[in-house]
Amino acid sequence: MSDRHLRPDEIELLLDGEEGFGVAPLRAHVWSCLACQGELEHARELMLALDTLPDFSPSAAFSDRVMRQVQVFEPWHAAASRTMADLVPTSRPARIAAGFGAAVTAGLATAGATWAVARADMGVLLASLGLERFREQVVAAGSDVMVTVLGQPGLETLRSSSPEVMAVAFGGFVAAAGMGVMGLRALATSSRTSR
Template sequence: MERHLLPEEIDLLLDGEVGFGTPPLKAHVRSCAVCSEELKGARALVRQLEHLPLIAPSPLFAVRVMERVQLFVPWHVTLFDSVRGLIPQSRALRFAAAGMFASIAIVLTVVSAWVFTRIDAVMFTADLVLERIRNAALGALGSGISALFGEAARPLLAGGAMGLALAALLLVVTSAAAAMMIRVAAVRARRR
């Protein structure tokens, strides 16, 4: 070996490692005075470190270290822990909760069975509710547009949903044009 030992190689000799790589290192230490002195100095340092008194860490050291460690917890473990926290601890409350959940499950099963046997009534009711929601939303939008634009918006609102869409499009285009004009004016003012 034509070079001196690296610190990692000296550490291997200090730790007493045995393997196929250590005999060449030991042979080099016997033949090289510099490496031999460095190994003796490292051994003396290790002996001095071994005689130092052991200092116990603070009682909260582990807590502070673990606060900084980011642990990966799988989603199913997190879900299970969350659900376990919701389960009552006393036996009587667990039976009460189980009874409550069983009754909810039975009611939902009966309602689901009724819904699937009378799907035509459900579709009719859903259609009716959606139509009323759509009419209420269009009425609110029409009131808002007529409040913004006054009597000028009446012809657009008379067109129904298409008129409302046209009015909304005009509002967006007008707002975008106004924003562009303000930007152009600001750029021209900066250039002066």
């Protein structure tokens, strides 16, 4: 032990009056080393000075001011469990009813999902029928608009023409409709500003 001086933690052991297997060599070293005796005496004086200082307690708002500056990270699972705990009823009958309702809901959802998976082919068939019906409705509505705009002979001529002619006609219709909307908007704006 004489080849080195005491570390601060070893001096602290001696200051605290610790007893044990490793303390005896430390005491023997202090008796033989003037530098370590001085360090131990200095640490003892510091401890006495600190013990004589008055005790201060922070103000009541101190912790609030500190915690406002601390970024508290709450894991998602803790937030979720806290939210779920807030949703659980406090009375025993209400908890039983809520548990029964949750069990019935989970059972129905499971049964519905099982039925949907078992009947996936039926779902695909219904979806394709629904899409076909939707497409038919869109085509019928488009035909009605075209009959209104072009008349029945114009629609028949358009149907018998090539896809390029149909695309040009459709583009012209969209352009005319857009110009009509812009004209109505300009008219409405000008009538508001003239008041």
